[in-house]
Structure formats: C-alpha cells, structure tokens
Amino acid sequence: MTENKQTVSLEKQTFHLVVGPASFRLVEGGPVEVIGKALTTKETTRVPEGKKMPLEVKGAAKIELSLDGAGKIEPLEARTIPASWDKIVDEIIKRKAKLISILGDVDVGKTFFSTYLSNRLLANGRKAAVLDADIGQSDVGPPGTLGLAMLHEPVLFLSQAVPSDIYYVGAHSPNLHFLQTMSGTKRLIERAFQRGADHLIWNTPGWVAGDGGRDLRKSELEMMWPDAVILMQRKGEVEHLVRTFPHDRVIRLEVSKQASPTSADVRRKLREAISVDYFKNRRLLVLPFDQIKTDRAFILTGQQVETKDVRTLYAERLPLWEGLQVVVKEPLTAADVDKLKKEHNVFRVKQVLAGSEKGAEVGLCDDNLDCLALGIVQRIDLEGKYIECWTPLPVGKEDKVKVVQFGSLRLAFDGREAGFVEPGYL
Amino acid sequence: MTYKETDYPELLREIHRLGQEAKKPVPAEDLMTEVLRLQDAIPVYPGIISMCLRNLFEEVSVKDLQPGDRVSWAVDGGRIYGTVKEVQADGNVSLSDATLLTQSKEKKVKGPAEKFFRLRQDVLKKTWPSLVFEE
C-alpha cells in the first residue's frame, strides 16, 4: 500500500472532495465544514475505501492529508449539498417533526443526509437521535442490528456516535426477518423518545421495490406513522411507497450529484470491517442453561426426553404438532426417524447436527429483552448445560444476560462473515 | 391481492421452468441437489437462489469436458445424462452413472411384480380437503 502524506492549502470559498482510503486533519485556518460539522485541529478524519467526504472551505485553511491506494482529493465546482436541504432542515424544526423517516433506493445518500440533518439539528440546539435501520450497511451498531444513537456533538460518520441501544435482527437483509425488523424498529423508536430526543432520524434500508420491499416499507409506515417522510429519489422512483400516506407529511428531497454507488464487494468489506472491529475485544463467556432462555430458536424450548436411539445425543419434545427435536452426531436415516416417531408418538422429527451451532451469531439480552451485546456461539454443551460464546460484553455484565437470541448469520470467531444458519434450524 | 413476503413462489417456478426446458435436459435429482446445496449455502436469500438457477448450466464443447463433470444432452426422442469418466481422442465420451431416458408416444410393457407408484391427482384433497374449492 502506498501512503502519501502532504499538507495542502485550500483557498476560501472553495469545495473539495476527499475520496477514501484517505485521512485528513485541519492544521490551521478555516472554518472548514464537512457534512454540516466544523472541523477542529484536534481530530483526524479517516475516510475508508468506498466512502467520500466533501469539504466546504469557508475561510482559507491548511490541511494535512494522507492518501492510500486509490485515495485522492479533487476540486469541486460547487457545494455538494443542495441548497434545498437547508430549507428542509428549517422545515423540520418549524413543524416540530419528531419522527423523520428517510426513504430511498440504495446509494442515494440516505446516510449522508441523515448525518447532515443530525448535525444541523444539533447546531440549532435540538436534541437529535438517529435510528439506523440499515442492517446490511450499518452506521450505528454492528451489522445485523438496528442501532440507536443519541447525538451529543456533530459527527462526520454516524458510526462515530456511540449507540445507546441496539436491537438484534439477525440478518443483513430484512428478507425473511420482517417481523424482527418491525418489532425492533418500534422498540427503538419508543426508546429514543424515552431518552428525550426532540427529533429521531430514522434511516431505512434501500430495499424499496418488489413484493418484499414494498410490503415492509409500507407496513412500517403504517405502524410508526412518522411525522415527516423524506423521500430521496431521482425520478420519482419511490413515490409508490407513499401513495397512501398523508401527502402533507411527505417531503421530497433532491439527490446530490455526488451520491454514487457502492459495489456489493465494497459493501461486504465495509460491513465486515465493522464486525471485526466490534468483536476485537472478545472473550469467551459461559452461559449456564439455568441463567438464560433461548429465543427465536426451538432448542431448549421443549421438554427434554430420553430416546433409545444411540446416535441421538439429546432430544426434546416440542409443543403441539412441532414434534421431536433431536441433536444427532450424524444425520438419521429415514428408518431411524420412523422409529423415533413411533417411540415418541409424533409426526415430525427435527434434526440438528451436533456442532452446527458453532459460529452462529446471537444477541445477548437482559430480562427486558434489551440487547447488551452480540455473541458468536462456540458451542452449546447439552451435557454440561451451558452455551459458550465469544463476545465483547464488558466484564461485570455477564450476570445481566438472561436471553440468547438466535439469528441467521454465521461468523468466524474474529467477526468475519462465514455464511448463514437457516432460519428455524436450531 | 397483497404482496408476497418471500421469494419462494418465484423459486418454485424457476425450478419447474428448468425442469421443463427441452434444450437443457435436466435430471430432476441433479436439479434438486443443486437447489438444496444453494439453500444450505444461502438459506435467507431465495431470490438469489432463483437468480443462480438461471445460470446453472453452461454450454461447453467436448474438448472442455473434464472427468467428473455432470453433463446432459438431448438425443432423438430422449435425454442422456451422466458423469464424465473419460473423453476419448475421437470425441466419444464415456459416462458413469449414465441414464438414458427415452420417450415414446405409446408403449406396451410388462407391469412390475409388486406395485406401481401412481401420481396422485387429488393430493391436496387427500391432505387438506378444506382447501379444495368448487370450480
């Protein structure tokens, strides 16, 4: 990797774009504004690969700039933030809009606008909070979670804001996880206002078309009924989402010319980097069965029973027609399954391969179902009766963990992505 | 009418479409094995499984065949499929686990000693009668 450090003089009333990977720091002069925040000489800003930052130089300034790989700085003709955006900020303050939903396709600048709006609200003395519901391109909290951050100072990246609450959805896409997405969104919206937010900026994922996209976005609007919906679109492509929503609550926003696509590859890299960073201070935590309850999984929700089958390590009778859940060393044959059905008088035998729980990501929650941290299952010991998992949960909080929520993601113990767990498998 | 919450209906249609395509004679077992392999790999993205199925087959010429490849092709009145064992210099291919399916408009055959398996025409009625509606 080539790195190239330089001091650059910027003339007043000029605009520049820093394209990552790069980092910069204000050395003298200014003010220099980035996404509605004034830079200070104390902080260095890192722009990762796939991200860019527009600088608005209001007074002549010197910045120290380091460029890696494809990183660069280029002059811009004009501000990248359309003037209409500022009018919208004023409008939101005037209307006292509490819940503000940001809707739009991927890569139209939803995160960018959310950041700008937060910073502008803060500058106006308002208590702003952000709910990041983009579980695939998380800004607040690790991937797979909804994240709430109460903002105390302007930020350049929402990821710099410390989450006050996270909710584990358990996937990088709401597809097959509609209900968790909805309940989590509802919980965190309520939490934001309990915590005293004047405005909550609800940044939604860019899944806005097709059956699933329409269904989820529209049901969410019905359920949360935001005071303002900011529609970010180029040519009316998301109008279909608000056809039945009160039109006086819909605000249409011009997409910046600088909004540009991020490839699936870069998305995965960005997501994985956040996950690896999240788990970097991990330790192995042992959770005895009598301390916790499992959630969103069948395992440990029935009555343990003995079986005659020698390959079955563990069996439990699930409620009603759900039948028998067995943990096996190797897949049972159809004949073995038939025997088990007869032995236990059930119609269904659900098999889980021993060891397949390894790497399953989990949410560790307290008795109020608030997520304390994420974990990565090392193993579920059915004889020793405990779950062992890797987690960055702070020392001293282990007794608070009462619920282990399962999802569909599988990770290596360092947080890298390693595949999926089929919903309902465990 | 309302929206579908999953992409599975589309996936089923894609599987059916592949099985029906005359130009790509696909053995049903191979097709289902591949669908399940994808389902195990990405169980949360049925829509992407459908997309993969659209790319499941590639046309290759004899010289590009490798031992172990699963191949199939249409022959007059039927289909052949199997696993490539060896490609000979003269372009002939020897297959293992080869199946030759031929179709005839009419055929007289001796019945099995034991029983036939008959495809049930009324399986929904048999399984869940309250979901069967008058025409």
Ligand SMILES: Nc1ncnc2c1ncn2[C@@H]1O[C@H](COP(=O)(O)OP(=O)(O)O)[C@@H](O)[C@H]1O
């Ligand atoms: N007004 C803007 N000025 C400069 N860059 C922008 C602006 N809006 C978006 N971008 C850039 O476009 C890319 C996509 O924007 P992002 O906010 O991540 O989109 P979304 O959250 O809708 O997927 C990002 O690199 C972002 O920095």
Ligand SMILES: [Mg+2]
């Ligand atoms: Mg975003």
